[in-house]
Amino acid sequence: MKKNYVLDANVLLHDPHAIFRFEDNDVIIPIYAIEEIDQFKREGSERGRNARTIARLLDEVRGAGTLATGVLLESGGTLRIAIPERRPELLVGLESGSQDNAILQTAIDIRDRHKDRPTIFVTMDTNLRIRADALGIPAETYENQRVHDPAIEQSVVEIEVPGAEVDAFFQNGSLSVANVADLLPNSAVLLRDAGAPSHTALGRFDAARGQIVALRVGREGVMGVRPRNKEQAFALDLLLDDSVRLITLIGKAGTGKTLLALAAALKRTTEDNAYSRLLVSRPIMPLGRDLGFLPGDVDEKLNPWMQPIFDNLEFLFSNGGTRPGRDARGFVELLESGQIQVEPLTYIRGRSLPHQYLIVDEAQNLTPHEVKTIITRCGEGTKIVLTGDPQQIDNPYVDHASNGLLVVAERFRRERIAGHVVLAKGERSELAELAANLL
Known part of the structure; x- marks a missing residue:
């Protein structure tokens, strides 16, 4: 009817x-x-x-x-x-x-x-x-651009295998298992020894090969940042893999989304020279009452909005993030040379961004149309990472089921060039973890 x-x-x-x-x-x-x-x-x-x-x-x-x-x-x-x-x-x-x-x-x-x-x-x-x-x-409500299952948590998939296969996985770096058709591309897999549950191995499903492949992140970590849980290890592996062109990192406050993305991006850009530039951006969205117009030129106006990015860069270039003795303000030279750019999303329309490592922070405040505009700016050889927490939305025109971050994660979940990670455990501090859970 x-x-x-x-x-x-x-x-x-x-x-x-x-x-x-x-x-x-x-x-x-x-x-x-x-x-x-x-x-x-x-x-x-x-x-x-x-x-x-x-x-x-x-x-x-x-x-x-x-x-x-x-x-x-x-x-x-x-x-x-x-x-x-x-x-x-x-x-x-x-x-x-x-x-x-x-x-x-x-x-x-x-x-x-x-x-x-x-x-x-x-x-x-x-x-x-x-x-x-x-x-x-x-x-x-209008459902066309809403995610019907807003959780879309691609958690670590556990597969029970004989102990000999776990040993073979460690030796060969890959393993073929049955029923891989149910696995999403680039999903995290935990191989567990059926005879000894504590005997495990962490890998990632490579859809092109149809195999579980070992993670390539060493114990020393990246730029001095070591993964503290299996989700972070999996996230770092995806962030360092150039064949995965789009990554969505979702997690509550303090889970390390921005820090991990910046660490991997700095390594691939400044140390490995795999990308010509690191571009970090975030939407201009205030928490609470807006302060109004800010004085100064464009850089001075944007500095308060971009300070969270500078905090993470300073951490990576200090004793807290990298080799001891490194200058905490060393990233300023990279900013002045243009190898690192930190800017708002306001001026991205119409641009073309080839061979760059692009990080979009606080992407939960973007609409699906805005995210589409950003991703379509990516040229040949560009990798884009979207980070955010769907529980901390400040944009009044999107909600938990219609924000751009979750819509992208849902639409790209079956694509081989995309990866999705949900970081569950807060690692910033004991206080931050308690606040995220109790409040």
Whole structure:
């Protein structure tokens, strides 16, 4: 049975092409949603771009008919803009003059006018879904860009094998096992001796060879940073493997996401010369109330935002991270020479980044569209690492299931050039680990 889908403004601001995502059902946009979208068209943000995009799309669609009665879409459904027969302020029990109530009134009128088919209200506003349900209108969130299983934890897979095979794995560096079809490419594997459970070996599934291969990270670690648990060892192995071009590192605060990525990137860039430059970036997203405009030139304005990156670089170049006696401010020379660049994501659109090691920190604050823009900047020979914690989202327009970091991890999980690691154990300090768990 065909359905009527009434779309809220936030759905179109999130994905302007949502009008084409409802198959052969009828899509209805309240006129009040168009008015709300019009308020954002002058913004230079992604929300402003989306507001202008939906206006252009609607203008193109109306060339095939009139939006008042409905325009036939290629999917077989129709698209129209609706105005309620009654004034929004007549909605009993709710505040008059509210844009949300006007949109809800439109949905109620459509439901009452079309009793022969279901009417569903689609909004990404949780409170508005609750109000719609209270008024007897079925309400759903927009699912097209959401991850249905937001955990997507690719934890270490344990495989029981005879003890002789564990020994052979240590000797040969690889092992063929049965039922590898269930393993995702580049997933972490723990081989456990069936006779002696403490006799184990850690490896990674190489989908091209169809084998479990040994990790190549030595006990000395990378740039003086040694892996403290099996997830960190697995992450370092992926970070150093040039055949894996995209990596998503997910973990709570203090698990070493940024530090491990920077350590591997410094080794491959400054010591091995495998990449021409290390580019580290993060979105400009404040925690709590914004401080407003900052004084100084561009570098001085960005310094507070990029300080977490500088803290990690200073640690790697100090006794805490690398060889004793190294200058903690030694990374400044690399910054001045351009071999390391630290900059915001604001100016990345339109760039081409070949043969670079790109780290995007705090990627959980990015929308799927922003992440797509970043990844499509990667040229030949570039490796990109996305790090973040989905539990620490400061962007009000994404949530745990719709942020760019988890969407990328979900969409790339079966690709041979991509790897996904979930770091579970905090290693920053005992206090930081307790805070992450208890608070």
